[in-house]
Amino acid sequence: MSPHAEAERGSGGLAVPQARAAAGVVIDGGTKIAARDVSVFYGDKQALFDVSIDIPDRSVTALIGPSGCGKTTFLRCINRMNDTIEGARVSGVIEIEGKDIYQKSVDPVVLRARVGMVFQKPNPFPKSIYENVAYGPRIHGLARSKSDMDVIVESALKRAGLWEEVKDRLTAAGTGLSGGQQQRLVIARAVAVNPDVILMDEPCSALDPIATAKIEELIDELRENFCIVIVTHSMAQAARVSQRTAFFHMGSLVETGPTEEIFTNPRDNRTQDYITGRFG
Ligand SMILES: Nc1ncnc2c1ncn2[C@@H]1O[C@H](COP(=O)(O)OP(=O)(O)OP(=O)(O)O)[C@@H](O)[C@H]1O
Numbered sequence: 001m002s003p004h005a006e007a008e009r010g011s012g013g014l015a016v017p018q019a020r021a022a023a024g025v026v027i028d029g030g031t032k033i034a035a036r037d038v039s040v041f042y043g044d045k046q047a048l049f050d051v052s053i054d055i056p057d058r059s060v061t062a063l064i065g066p067s068g069c070g071k072t073t074f075l076r077c078i079n080r081m082n083d084t085i086e087g088a089r090v091s092g093v094i095e096i097e098g099k100d101i102y103q104k105s106v107d108p109v110v111l112r113a114r115v116g117m118v119f120q121k122p123n124p125f126p127k128s129i130y131e132n133v134a135y136g137p138r139i140h141g142l143a144r145s146k147s148d149m150d151v152i153v154e155s156a157l158k159r160a161g162l163w164e165e166v167k168d169r170l171t172a173a174g175t176g177l178s179g180g181q182q183q184r185l186v187i188a189r190a191v192a193v194n195p196d197v198i199l200m201d202e203p204c205s206a207l208d209p210i211a212t213a214k215i216e217e218l219i220d221e222l223r224e225n226f227c228i229v230i231v232t233h234s235m236a237q238a239a240r241v242s243q244r245t246a247f248f249h250m251g252s253l254v255e256t257g258p259t260e261e262i263f264t265n266p267r268d269n270r271t272q273d274y275i276t277g278r279f280g
């Protein structure tokens with residue numbers, strides 16, 4: 001974050017409980033991520049406008065909206081990936097489990113292990129299947145021995161639903177797997193460091209329907225243990241995998257609520273128009 005943004009946020013940022021009270025938001029015990037008045041600027045251009053949302057733990061929240069509305073920009077705020085973009089500036093507050101993730105004491109590298117990210121295009125490292133999964137646990141010192149690491153790798157690959165397909169070729173290149181397998185490998189890599197949150201930016205858009213179904217099934221299993229935020233352009237996918245949906249339009253969060261409600265009884269005309277295919 002730039003010094004300017006830090007100044008704008010004030011020392012330690014806005015007290016979120018006050019902001020919540022001001023916003024009239026009722027908090028349940030299950031809130032994992034709380035965003036308050038989050039704005040993002042790329043140079044002079046504002047891409048996100050005062051987004052406030054509570055994202056619950058152990059559930060899937062879908063971010064939907066027309067291209068360019070700020071879904072990826074918001075997702076990148078949650079693991080401070082915008083820090084890596086030249087000229088990007090974030091204001092507002094994002095807390096994970098009550099802790100402001102933009103505070104100076106937070107190491108973005110550690111944060112990004114706690115908040116894993118899966119991209120549209122699977123991006124395995126040019127390493128073996130085993131090493132792809134072992135990489136994170138190794139740099140974060142999670143395994144004391146080779147056998148510790150073997151256990152971590154096997155368990156992550158099992159959680160990602162890939163173990164049976166790769167257990168006999170762990171030393172083969174990760175990049176040699178099919179697209180759907182690569183995406184599950186990347187998910188295994190994220191899961192291996194025991195994250196709190198998994199962010200997914202259109203994780204199925206490069207996959208065929210069968211691979212997509214597998215990833216959706218996996219997301220449904222992972223939500224028992226993780227807070228998952230997924231960007232999708234597919235209304236059907238949002239309806240299938242998410243419990244809550246947030247609709248963005250032109251950089252603003254228009255509305256958020258239980259997925260069924262957003263799809264059957266949206267409050268805002270823009271949401272209605274989008275989900276019925278009138279634009280986007
Ligand atoms: N690195 C960047 N530099 C400058 N502007 C950017 C950058 N990334 C995004 N933007 C702009 O910010 C706005 C929001 O973009 P973002 O990628 O968040 O949208 P999106 O909802 O994810 O769209 P899509 O559905 O096409 O992926 C757009 O106007 C985009 O051009």
Ligand SMILES: [Mg+2]
Binds near residue numbers: 071072231
């Ligand atoms: Mg995007």
